[in-house]
Amino acid sequence: MESSVAIDGTVYNAIGKGLMVLVGVENGDTPADVDWLVGKTAGMRIFDDENGVMNRSVADIDGEVLAISQFTLTASTKKGNRPSYIRAAGHDLAVPLYEMYCNKLSDALGKPVKRGVFGADMKVSLINDGPVTIVIDSRLRE
Numbered sequence: 001m002e003s004s005v006a007i008d009g010t011v012y013n014a015i016g017k018g019l020m021v022l023v024g025v026e027n028g029d030t031p032a033d034v035d036w037l038v039g040k041t042a043g044m045r046i047f048d049d050e051n052g053v054m055n056r057s058v059a060d061i062d063g064e065v066l067a068i069s070q071f072t073l074t075a076s077t078k079k080g081n082r083p084s085y086i087r088a089a090g091h092d093l094a095v096p097l098y099e100m101y102c103n104k105l106s107d108a109l110g111k112p113v114k115r116g117v118f119g120a121d122m123k124v125s126l127i128n129d130g131p132v133t134i135v136i137d138s139r140l141r142e
Contacts, residue, residue: 001129003066005116012122013114018063020126023101024073025094026087026139033138034100040136041065042108054132059109067105068116068124069098091119 003020005012021041042059049055058065071094075083089097095118102113116122 001127003124003126005066005068006123006125007117007120012116013066015064015066015114017061019058019065020124021065021067022070022073023067023098024070025089025097026074027089027093029089029093029097029138031097031100034097034104036138036141037101037136038104038108041105044134044136046132046134064111065105065109065113066115067098067102067113068122069094069118094118 001018001020002014002016003018004014019041043057045055045057045060047054047056047058047061047063071085071088072083074085074088076085076087077083088094098118102115106113116124
């Protein structure tokens, strides 16, 4: 697996083995949601162990993380053909929670989380190993 983000035609950040995380912040999200998501991100066992069983976390493999802010994850497609982003948090909530997520995940992993630039026109590349793509939604934790 590898991932990168380019801005204005130049690679801004890139990782090798690890996780590329798309982070969508919705109205009503809280620091408690961030804490829960950090725990899930750092601890989810989705990497193969020596027996080829998904039994190791990104922390276990000393992997890297590239976290990209992605408001389009909040899209509602219930009506019509144009997605609605009404659930997406505004900058005043989204930026601090995204930064909190990245900082707390860095602390949990003991290494920097690489990032894109909030609100920038980013070109995101991913070579997915598996493929394994998992949605983690803090609103579905109970």
